[in-house]
Structure formats: C-alpha cells, structure tokens
Amino acid sequence: MALFWDSDIRPGGMGLKFDYNFNPDYKIFAYGELCVLDDLKSGSDPLMFIIHPDFMEILKM
Numbered sequence: 001m002a003l004f005w006d007s008d009i010r011p012g013g014m015g016l017k018f019d020y021n022f023n024p025d026y027k028i029f030a031y032g033e034l035c036v037l038d039d040l041k042s043g044s045d046p047l048m049f050i051i052h053p054d055f056m057e058i059l060k061m
Contacts (some may be wrong), residue, residue, distance in 0.1 A: 012036050021058075028055045 013035035021027045030053040037046040 015043070025058055025060075026055060027058055028053070 013015075013033060014032040015031065017029065017031055019027060019029035030051060032052075033048075033050045035048045037048050039045055
C-alpha cells in the first residue's frame with residue numbers, strides 16, 4: 001500500500017497492488033488507486049477510483 005500526499009498534512013489518496021498465482025503458469029494482478037481530486041471548503045470532496053486488472057503468463061526457461 002502507498003499513500004499519496006498533497007500540499008497540506010492530509011493524504012491525497014492511496015494505491016494498492018494485488019497479485020495471485022492461480023496455477024504455476026499464470027498470475028493475475030491488479031492495481032487500484034483512490035485519489036482526492038480537489039479539496040473543497042464545503043461539501044464532499046470529489047474522488048477518483050481507478051482499477052487496472054491484468055494477467056501474465058509465467059515463462060519457464
């Protein structure tokens with residue numbers, strides 16, 4: 001897990017990585033991120049959530 005900081009003392013978002021080998025030849029993984037787009041003085045701050053899933057074939061030489 002990683003925290004992203006903006007100019008004030010509060011974190012501006014966080015990122016996560018997940019990976020899993022579901023058999024000896026293939027691996028799935030995903031990256032996720034949650035960011036605060038703007039710090040508003042009143043009301044809720046707008047957020048952005050990103051997820052990037054992928055898979056990889058593990059080559060054996």
